[in-house]
Amino acid sequence: MNDKDELLKLENQLCFAFYACSREITKLYRPILSELDLTYTQYITMLALWEKDGVTVKDLGARLLLDSGTLTPLLKKLEAMQLITRDRDKADERNLVIRVTEHGAQLKEKAMCVPAQLSQQMNIPIEEVNSIRDQIQDLLSKLEPTV
Amino acid sequence: MNDKDELLKLENQLCFAFYACSREITKLYRPILSELDLTYTQYITMLALWEKDGVTVKDLGARLLLDSGTLTPLLKKLEAMQLITRDRDKADERNLVIRVTEHGAQLKEKAMCVPAQLSQQMNIPIEEVNSIRDQIQDLLSKLEPTV
DNA sequence: TTTTTTTAAATTGTATGCAATTTATTATCA
DNA sequence: TGATAATAAATTGCATACAATTTAAAAAAA
Numbered sequence: 262m263n264d265k266d267e268l269l270k271l272e273n274q275l276c277f278a279f280y281a282c283s284r285e286i287t288k289l290y291r292p293i294l295s296e297l298d299l300t301y302t303q304y305i306t307m308l309a310l311w312e313k314d315g316v317t318v319k320d321l322g323a324r325l326l327l328d329s330g331t332l333t334p335l336l337k338k339l340e341a342m343q344l345i346t347r348d349r350d351k352a353d354e355r356n357l358v359i360r361v362t363e364h365g366a367q368l369k370e371k372a373m374c375v376p377a378q379l380s381q382q383m384n385i386p387i388e389e390v391n392s393i394r395d396q397i398q399d400l401l402s403k404l405e406p407t408v
Numbered sequence: 409m410n411d412k413d414e415l416l417k418l419e420n421q422l423c424f425a426f427y428a429c430s431r432e433i434t435k436l437y438r439p440i441l442s443e444l445d446l447t448y449t450q451y452i453t454m455l456a457l458w459e460k461d462g463v464t465v466k467d468l469g470a471r472l473l474l475d476s477g478t479l480t481p482l483l484k485k486l487e488a489m490q491l492i493t494r495d496r497d498k499a500d501e502r503n504l505v506i507r508v509t510e511h512g513a514q515l516k517e518k519a520m521c522v523p524a525q526l527s528q529q530m531n532i533p534i535e536e537v538n539s540i541r542d543q544i545q546d547l548l549s550k551l552e553p554t555v
Numbered sequence: 556t557t558t559t560t561t562t563a564a565a566t567t568g569t570a571t572g573c574a575a576t577t578t579a580t581t582a583t584c585a
Numbered sequence: 586t587g588a589t590a591a592t593a594a595a596t597t598g599c600a601t602a603c604a605a606t607t608t609a610a611a612a613a614a615a
Contacts, residue, residue: 268523269516271455271471275537276433276526278544280452281473283430284602285551286423291603302571305427308418319593324418326428329594331572338570355580355593369416376415379423385550390422393543397425400540403532404432431572438573449601466563476564478602485600502563502610559614566607577596584589 293378297371298342302327302335304372307361310345311369314361317350321359326405344368440525444518445489449474449482451519454508457492458516461508464497468506473552491515 271277287301294304309324310316316324318332325332336359339345344365350356361369380387418424434448441451456471457463463471465479472479483506486492491512497503508516527534 265520266459269455269519270459271452272545273541274452274455274523275541275544276430276437276448277452277455278541278548279426279430279433280448282544282548282551283423283426284473285548286426288603289551290423300570301423301427305418305421305424308416308421308424312413312417317593318595326431327571328573330574330596333595335571353581353593357594372416373412376421383551385547393540393547394420394422394425396540396543397422397429398419400532401425401429401432404429404436404530435573447600464563465565474601475603477566477604480565482601500563500611504564557615559612561612562610564608564610567605569602569604571602572600574599575597578594580592580594582589582591585587 289379289382290375293375293382297368297375299368302331303339304375306332306335306339307344307365307368307372310359310361310365311372314345314359316359317356318359319356339365436526436529437522440522440529444515444522449478450486451522453479453482453486454491454512454515454519457506457508457512458519461492461506463506464503465506466503486512 267273290301290304294301297304299307305325306321309321318329318336322328322332336345336347340347343362346360346362348358348360350358380390383390414420437448437451441448444451446454452472453468456468465476465483469475469479483492483494487494490509493507493509495505495507497505527537530537
């Protein structure tokens with residue numbers, strides 16, 4: 262195994278570590294979120310909207326780093342679940358304004374226990390989790406200047 | 409904004425940091441890998457096979473943390489591209505043995521420059537990259553005991 | 556040996572992601 | 586003002602991910 266081979270080894274790739282770890286974390290959420298009848302992507306979309314709603318698809322996409330190709334069907338699903346509303350902006354009909362419904366706001370109360378459940382499952386000291394999260398956010402900001 | 413709200417803020421979620429960063433890194437690969445006519449998942453699959461081939465779908469899946477539902481169509485694609493072969497194990501017909509073809513081995517030479525190209529695009533000190541990669545691998549090993 | 560269980564891939568169905576294009580609307584320019 | 590450009594969503598097409606089921610083959614048990 263020479264240097265050239267080391268270069269392409271899976272375990273040496275930053276990308277694979279991220280890719281694998283991200284999916285493993287998402288898997289931990291699945292059983293917990295199924296109690297809220299949400300997928301992982303629906304969950305982080307609701308997180309963004311609980312923080313700030315009355316936003317456009319574009320705003321939301323900038324926040325989640327997702328485009329309309331992903332968001333449009335996802336938001337239609339959340340609308341069908343009566344968690345959000347999708348209305349055209351009267352002042353500019355190009356914009357679609359997304360708002361959390363009363364039912365959607367109630368779900369937030371149920372979601373409050375999700376982070377604790379996750380944390381318990383991961384069984385990793387909170388300081389360690391926060392440290393790595395901060396480092397990843399720092400890396401992300403270098404990759405995505407607008408974040 | 410009280411403590412309860414902090415709990416569900418997007419920026420406080422480890423999962424979102426991973427999810428967003430993983431996708432941003434994958435995006436960096438896209439233009440580079442398009443020169444090899446590979447998608448990102450096809451690329452990491454080839455990385456695993458260049459390291460060790462003659463393995464079953466199950467072996468490969470354990471390595472990449474992917475199941476046959478994802479791998480079967482992906483491997484059929486790579487076979488159609490003549491980068492790999494898919495043959496039943498004569499000793500146990502349940503097993504499908506994956507091997508890299510001559511053409512697939514040639515592609516490895518072209519792939520050699522991918523990590524350097526990526527590194528240049530990311531423009532982040534190698535020590536920093538290695539440090540965060542090691543921390544993520546450590547986290548992954550705690551989440552996925554068999555890795 | 557026949558039946559049952561286990562195992563490995565493949566298949567099916569649902570939900571993303573994302574590039575590229577299209578549609579509808581608004582802004583800008585000649 | 587009328588034509589052109591720009592913008593926001595939606596749509597289309599392709600490639601994952603993954604749970605759940607099915608199929609085929611091998612191993613284990615009756």
